Amino acid sequence: MKRNELCWCQSGKKWKKCHYPQENPNFRASLADEYWKKYKIRIKTEDQIKGIKAACLLNAQILDAVCLMAKEGVTTKELNDYANKLYKDAGAIPAPLNYGHPPYPASICTSLNEVVCHGIPGPRVLQNGDIMNVDVSTILNGYYGDCSKMVTIGTVSPDKQLVVDTAYECLMKAIDVVKPGALLSEIGEAIESHAHNKDCSVVYQFVAHGVGVEFHENPQIPHCRNRLRLPIVEGMTFTIEPMINAGVAEAVIDPTDQWTATTKDKKPSAQWEHTLLVTSDGYEILTPWTK
DSSP, X not given: XXXXXXXXXXSSSBGGGTTOGGGOTXXXXXXXXXXXXXXXXXXXXXXXXXXXXXXXXXHHHHHHHHHHHOOTTXXXXXXXXXXXXXHHHHTOEETTTTOTTTTOOSSSEEEETTEEEOOOOOSOBOOTTOEEEEEEEEEEXXXXXXXXXXXXXXXXXXXXXXXXXXHHHHXXXXXXXXXXXXXXXXXXXXXXXXXHHTTOEEOOSXXXXXXXXXXXXXXXXXXXXXXXXXXXXXXXXXXXXXXXXXXXXXXXXXXXXXXXXXXXXXXXXXXXXXXXXXXXXXXXXXXXXXX
Protein backbone atom coordinates (compact mmCIF):
# COMPACT_ATOMS: atom_id res chain seq x y z
CA MET A 1 0.00 0.00 0.00
CA LYS A 2 0.98 3.62 -0.41
CA ARG A 3 1.31 5.66 2.79
CA ASN A 4 -1.59 7.99 1.94
CA GLU A 5 -4.06 5.25 0.98
CA LEU A 6 -6.84 4.26 3.36
CA CYS A 7 -5.64 1.62 5.79
CA TRP A 8 -6.50 -2.02 5.06
CA CYS A 9 -8.14 -2.33 8.51
CA GLN A 10 -11.07 -0.17 7.32
CA SER A 11 -10.62 2.37 10.10
CA GLY A 12 -11.10 5.21 7.64
CA LYS A 13 -7.62 6.57 8.46
CA LYS A 14 -4.69 6.78 6.09
CA TRP A 15 -2.29 3.85 6.28
CA LYS A 16 0.56 6.08 7.51
CA LYS A 17 -1.59 7.17 10.49
CA CYS A 18 -2.90 3.72 11.34
CA HIS A 19 -1.15 0.37 10.71
CA TYR A 20 1.91 1.62 8.86
CA PRO A 21 4.68 -0.41 10.57
CA GLN A 22 7.65 1.82 9.72
CA GLU A 23 6.17 4.61 11.84
CA ASN A 24 5.53 2.32 14.79
CA PRO A 25 8.56 0.39 16.10
CA ASN A 26 6.24 -1.68 18.28
CA PHE A 27 3.88 -2.44 15.41
CA ARG A 28 3.76 -6.23 15.88
CA ALA A 29 3.18 -5.98 19.63
CA SER A 30 0.53 -3.28 19.32
CA LEU A 31 -1.29 -5.23 16.59
CA ALA A 32 -1.23 -8.38 18.73
CA ASP A 33 -2.67 -6.43 21.65
CA GLU A 34 -5.38 -4.92 19.43
CA TYR A 35 -6.44 -8.28 17.95
CA TRP A 36 -6.54 -9.96 21.35
CA LYS A 37 -8.59 -7.18 22.96
CA LYS A 38 -11.02 -6.78 20.06
CA TYR A 39 -11.35 -10.31 18.72
CA LYS A 40 -9.59 -12.70 21.15
CA ILE A 41 -7.28 -13.68 18.27
CA ARG A 42 -3.71 -14.61 19.19
CA ILE A 43 -1.00 -13.11 17.00
CA LYS A 44 1.76 -15.63 17.61
CA THR A 45 5.22 -14.78 18.96
CA GLU A 46 8.38 -16.13 17.36
CA ASP A 47 8.74 -18.75 20.10
CA GLN A 48 5.14 -19.85 19.66
CA ILE A 49 5.58 -20.07 15.89
CA LYS A 50 8.62 -22.29 16.36
CA GLY A 51 6.65 -24.67 18.56
CA ILE A 52 3.62 -24.66 16.25
CA LYS A 53 5.80 -25.41 13.23
CA ALA A 54 7.28 -28.46 14.95
CA ALA A 55 3.83 -29.76 15.92
CA CYS A 56 2.49 -29.19 12.41
CA LEU A 57 5.42 -30.93 10.73
CA LEU A 58 5.03 -34.00 12.94
CA ASN A 59 1.28 -33.91 12.34
CA ALA A 60 1.74 -33.97 8.57
CA GLN A 61 4.21 -36.85 8.86
CA ILE A 62 1.76 -38.91 10.93
CA LEU A 63 -1.03 -38.14 8.46
CA ASP A 64 1.10 -39.26 5.51
CA ALA A 65 2.07 -42.49 7.26
CA VAL A 66 -1.50 -43.36 8.23
CA CYS A 67 -2.76 -42.65 4.72
CA LEU A 68 -0.09 -44.94 3.21
CA MET A 69 -1.50 -47.74 5.36
CA ALA A 70 -5.06 -47.09 4.18
CA LYS A 71 -5.63 -49.87 1.66
CA GLU A 72 -8.37 -52.32 0.75
CA GLY A 73 -8.87 -54.84 3.57
CA VAL A 74 -7.56 -52.60 6.38
CA THR A 75 -9.99 -51.50 9.09
CA THR A 76 -10.29 -47.91 10.25
CA LYS A 77 -9.50 -49.12 13.79
CA GLU A 78 -6.18 -50.45 12.53
CA LEU A 79 -5.42 -47.00 11.17
CA ASN A 80 -6.25 -45.48 14.56
CA ASP A 81 -4.05 -48.02 16.35
CA TYR A 82 -1.17 -47.24 13.99
CA ALA A 83 -1.58 -43.52 14.60
CA ASN A 84 -1.41 -44.16 18.34
CA LYS A 85 1.91 -45.95 17.88
CA LEU A 86 3.28 -43.03 15.88
CA TYR A 87 2.15 -40.55 18.54
CA LYS A 88 3.79 -42.61 21.27
CA ASP A 89 7.06 -43.02 19.34
CA ALA A 90 7.22 -39.24 18.77
CA GLY A 91 6.39 -38.30 22.37
CA ALA A 92 3.23 -36.54 21.19
CA ILE A 93 -0.45 -36.60 22.12
CA PRO A 94 -3.48 -37.08 19.83
CA ALA A 95 -5.51 -33.89 20.25
CA PRO A 96 -8.93 -35.43 19.40
CA LEU A 97 -8.82 -38.21 22.00
CA ASN A 98 -11.35 -37.42 24.77
CA TYR A 99 -11.92 -33.95 23.31
CA GLY A 100 -15.33 -32.32 23.56
CA HIS A 101 -18.74 -33.36 24.92
CA PRO A 102 -19.28 -36.24 24.74
CA PRO A 103 -15.54 -37.06 24.69
CA TYR A 104 -14.38 -38.08 21.21
CA PRO A 105 -13.42 -41.77 21.56
CA ALA A 106 -10.52 -42.06 19.09
CA SER A 107 -7.19 -40.49 18.17
CA ILE A 108 -7.95 -39.68 14.53
CA CYS A 109 -11.06 -39.15 12.39
CA THR A 110 -11.79 -41.48 9.47
CA SER A 111 -14.70 -40.10 7.42
CA LEU A 112 -15.84 -42.46 4.67
CA ASN A 113 -17.87 -41.68 1.54
CA GLU A 114 -20.98 -39.75 2.69
CA VAL A 115 -19.44 -38.92 6.09
CA VAL A 116 -18.57 -35.23 6.08
CA CYS A 117 -16.34 -35.19 9.17
CA HIS A 118 -15.68 -36.69 12.62
CA GLY A 119 -16.04 -40.29 11.46
CA ILE A 120 -15.04 -42.58 14.36
CA PRO A 121 -12.59 -45.42 13.58
CA GLY A 122 -13.94 -48.92 14.13
CA PRO A 123 -14.31 -52.36 12.52
CA ARG A 124 -15.26 -51.00 9.08
CA VAL A 125 -13.04 -52.61 6.42
CA LEU A 126 -11.87 -50.38 3.58
CA GLN A 127 -13.30 -51.52 0.24
CA ASN A 128 -12.67 -50.86 -3.42
CA GLY A 129 -14.49 -47.65 -4.38
CA ASP A 130 -14.29 -45.98 -0.96
CA ILE A 131 -13.12 -42.44 -0.43
CA MET A 132 -11.99 -41.40 3.04
CA ASN A 133 -10.85 -38.28 4.80
CA VAL A 134 -8.19 -38.92 7.45
CA ASP A 135 -7.97 -36.06 9.95
CA VAL A 136 -4.98 -35.92 12.30
CA SER A 137 -4.37 -33.37 15.07
CA THR A 138 -1.26 -33.43 17.26
CA ILE A 139 -0.09 -31.90 20.53
CA LEU A 140 3.71 -31.65 20.71
CA ASN A 141 5.35 -29.87 23.65
CA GLY A 142 2.09 -28.03 24.30
CA TYR A 143 1.58 -26.81 20.71
CA TYR A 144 -1.00 -27.99 18.17
CA GLY A 145 -0.92 -29.04 14.54
CA ASP A 146 -3.98 -29.94 12.48
CA CYS A 147 -4.45 -31.25 8.92
CA SER A 148 -6.30 -33.82 6.85
CA LYS A 149 -6.39 -35.30 3.37
CA MET A 150 -8.34 -37.69 1.22
CA VAL A 151 -7.55 -41.30 0.34
CA THR A 152 -9.16 -43.16 -2.56
CA ILE A 153 -9.37 -46.95 -2.38
CA GLY A 154 -9.11 -48.70 -5.74
CA THR A 155 -11.37 -47.37 -8.48
CA VAL A 156 -13.89 -44.77 -7.35
CA SER A 157 -17.05 -43.51 -9.06
CA PRO A 158 -17.04 -40.26 -11.08
CA ASP A 159 -19.09 -38.38 -8.47
CA LYS A 160 -16.66 -39.38 -5.73
CA GLN A 161 -13.63 -38.41 -7.80
CA LEU A 162 -15.25 -35.08 -8.65
CA VAL A 163 -15.84 -34.17 -5.02
CA VAL A 164 -12.33 -35.28 -4.00
CA ASP A 165 -10.73 -33.16 -6.72
CA THR A 166 -13.01 -30.18 -6.15
CA ALA A 167 -12.34 -30.14 -2.40
CA TYR A 168 -8.58 -30.03 -3.03
CA GLU A 169 -8.94 -27.27 -5.60
CA CYS A 170 -11.10 -25.29 -3.18
CA LEU A 171 -8.45 -25.59 -0.48
CA MET A 172 -5.65 -24.36 -2.72
CA LYS A 173 -7.70 -21.48 -4.16
CA ALA A 174 -8.58 -20.40 -0.61
CA ILE A 175 -4.94 -20.59 0.49
CA ASP A 176 -3.93 -18.31 -2.38
CA VAL A 177 -6.19 -15.61 -0.88
CA VAL A 178 -4.18 -15.49 2.34
CA LYS A 179 -1.97 -12.45 2.89
CA PRO A 180 -1.90 -9.48 5.26
CA GLY A 181 -4.77 -7.14 4.50
CA ALA A 182 -6.98 -9.72 2.80
CA LEU A 183 -10.36 -10.24 4.49
CA LEU A 184 -11.34 -13.52 6.12
CA SER A 185 -14.54 -13.44 4.04
CA GLU A 186 -12.44 -13.79 0.88
CA ILE A 187 -11.61 -17.37 1.91
CA GLY A 188 -15.25 -18.44 1.85
CA GLU A 189 -15.86 -16.53 -1.37
CA ALA A 190 -13.02 -18.37 -3.14
CA ILE A 191 -14.23 -21.75 -1.93
CA GLU A 192 -17.92 -21.36 -2.69
CA SER A 193 -17.32 -19.81 -6.11
CA HIS A 194 -15.18 -22.74 -7.23
CA ALA A 195 -17.38 -25.41 -5.66
CA HIS A 196 -20.49 -24.05 -7.38
CA ASN A 197 -18.64 -23.90 -10.69
CA LYS A 198 -18.06 -27.65 -10.29
CA ASP A 199 -21.72 -28.30 -9.35
CA CYS A 200 -20.79 -29.10 -5.76
CA SER A 201 -21.96 -27.56 -2.49
CA VAL A 202 -20.11 -26.26 0.57
CA VAL A 203 -20.90 -27.46 4.09
CA TYR A 204 -21.83 -24.44 6.21
CA GLN A 205 -22.20 -26.10 9.65
CA PHE A 206 -18.47 -26.52 10.29
CA VAL A 207 -15.74 -23.90 10.04
CA ALA A 208 -11.98 -23.47 9.89
CA HIS A 209 -10.33 -22.06 12.99
CA GLY A 210 -7.30 -20.61 14.64
CA VAL A 211 -4.91 -23.22 16.00
CA GLY A 212 -1.50 -23.52 17.62
CA VAL A 213 -1.60 -22.56 21.28
CA GLU A 214 -4.99 -24.25 21.64
CA PHE A 215 -6.76 -26.86 19.51
CA HIS A 216 -9.52 -24.44 18.49
CA GLU A 217 -8.90 -20.69 18.73
CA ASN A 218 -10.38 -17.59 17.18
CA PRO A 219 -11.05 -16.71 14.47
CA GLN A 220 -13.72 -19.03 13.18
CA ILE A 221 -13.56 -19.00 9.38
CA PRO A 222 -16.60 -20.06 7.33
CA HIS A 223 -15.94 -21.87 4.05
CA CYS A 224 -19.06 -20.43 2.43
CA ARG A 225 -19.84 -16.82 1.49
CA ASN A 226 -20.06 -14.62 4.58
CA ARG A 227 -19.67 -11.07 5.89
CA LEU A 228 -16.64 -11.64 8.11
CA ARG A 229 -14.71 -8.56 7.01
CA LEU A 230 -11.86 -8.97 9.46
CA PRO A 231 -8.42 -8.27 7.97
CA ILE A 232 -5.86 -11.08 8.02
CA VAL A 233 -2.59 -10.02 9.68
CA GLU A 234 0.94 -11.35 9.98
CA GLY A 235 1.42 -13.86 12.79
CA MET A 236 -2.03 -15.45 12.62
CA THR A 237 -2.11 -19.26 12.45
CA PHE A 238 -5.29 -20.98 11.31
CA THR A 239 -6.66 -23.90 9.34
CA ILE A 240 -8.49 -23.94 6.05
CA GLU A 241 -10.51 -27.16 5.65
CA PRO A 242 -13.37 -26.90 3.14
CA MET A 243 -15.92 -29.73 3.26
CA ILE A 244 -17.38 -30.18 -0.21
CA ASN A 245 -20.45 -32.27 -1.05
CA ALA A 246 -21.57 -33.82 -4.31
CA GLY A 247 -25.20 -33.11 -3.37
CA VAL A 248 -26.87 -30.83 -0.85
CA ALA A 249 -24.79 -28.78 1.57
CA GLU A 250 -26.49 -29.90 4.77
CA ALA A 251 -24.91 -32.40 7.18
CA VAL A 252 -26.75 -34.44 9.81
CA ILE A 253 -25.03 -35.39 13.08
CA ASP A 254 -25.53 -38.94 14.36
CA PRO A 255 -27.83 -38.71 17.42
CA THR A 256 -26.20 -41.73 19.06
CA ASP A 257 -22.46 -40.97 18.98
CA GLN A 258 -23.09 -37.18 18.62
CA TRP A 259 -20.00 -36.84 16.42
CA THR A 260 -20.37 -38.44 13.00
CA ALA A 261 -21.67 -35.90 10.46
CA THR A 262 -23.18 -37.34 7.26
CA THR A 263 -24.55 -35.65 4.15
CA LYS A 264 -28.32 -35.30 4.37
CA ASP A 265 -28.82 -36.91 0.96
CA LYS A 266 -26.13 -39.60 1.49
CA LYS A 267 -24.09 -38.35 -1.46
CA PRO A 268 -20.28 -38.29 -1.13
CA SER A 269 -18.30 -35.61 0.65
CA ALA A 270 -14.60 -34.71 0.69
CA GLN A 271 -12.24 -32.50 2.65
CA TRP A 272 -8.56 -31.48 2.62
CA GLU A 273 -6.95 -29.34 5.33
CA HIS A 274 -3.78 -27.38 5.99
CA THR A 275 -2.60 -25.22 8.89
CA LEU A 276 -1.21 -21.87 7.71
CA LEU A 277 1.01 -19.14 9.12
CA VAL A 278 0.41 -15.63 7.79
CA THR A 279 3.76 -14.08 6.85
CA SER A 280 4.70 -10.48 6.01
CA ASP A 281 3.97 -11.01 2.32
CA GLY A 282 1.65 -14.02 2.16
CA TYR A 283 1.50 -17.39 3.87
CA GLU A 284 3.47 -20.47 4.82
CA ILE A 285 1.88 -23.94 4.76
CA LEU A 286 2.93 -25.53 8.06
CA THR A 287 1.52 -29.01 7.33
CA PRO A 288 3.38 -30.20 4.21
CA TRP A 289 1.60 -33.50 3.64
CA THR A 290 2.06 -35.34 0.36
CA LYS A 291 -0.96 -35.29 -1.96
